[in-house]
Amino acid sequence: MRILVVNVNTTASITESIGEQAAGAASPGTEIVPLTPIFGAESVEGNYESYLAAIAVMETVKVYPGPFDAIIQAGYGEHGREGLQELFDVPVVDITEAAASTAQFLGRTYSVVTSLDRTVPLIEERLHVAGLSARCASVRASGMPVLDLERDPQAAVDAIAEEAARAVRDDRAEVICLGCGGMSGLTERVVERTGVPVVDGVTAAVTIAESLVRLGLTTSKVRTYAPPRPKAMTNWPPPVR
Secondary structure, three states, X not given: OEEEEEEOOOOHHHHHHHHHHHHHHOOOOOEEEXXXXXXXXXXXXXXXXXXXXXXXXXXXXXXXXXXXXXXXXXXXXXXXXHHHHHHOOOOEEEHHHHHHHHHXXXXXXXXXXEOOHHHHHHHHHHHHHOOOOOOXXXXXXXXXXXXXXXXXXXXXXXXXXXXXXXXXXXXXXXXXXXXXHHHOOOHHHHHHHHOOOEEEHHHHHHHHHHHHHHOOXXXXXXXXXXXXXXXXXXXXXXXXX
């Protein structure tokens, strides 16, 4: 089984970290292929960058040369999952939805701890579209930009763990979801601080993707995710430099 794990930003070190987290969760015989978009922003923290990332992720997967069995979109609250489902028959798993759906097996309510406050509405909207918002106690921001997760990891861990503790104490959350692909690997430290289950979206997505492939399931093509209709595309795709 081969699973493509596509980072939504162009920072290669984050792709590497996400790939390592995914590989650690994969079963024997599952090959994890981490991909960095061929264009886009170094970090995705807003609507413009998210829409750009959606196109970049789709175009990156389209030119991948080998066969694959599933796709993981490794960006929290990002656009584009539906487009990938139109383009490909294989299961497509978004880490936002993977984390939230997994959390609902573990407690009555869950909270998401993400990076900047400006990304909170994007995550709330993605959870609503996916039908996963009813049991979401809160979406909280740690105040740490995505790239600071690497630049100052200790400060990032402290900020994320503090916000997670507040979600448990003040919002009555029973499970915490780490709301950024770049937070992969922080699970144990947040568990130590909060005492509740903590779900990493990348890990959850790998497990879900593997299960869908083993069940022989594919994306439905009868209506919503039918392939794009053939038509002329003006100046598309743009030249890759």
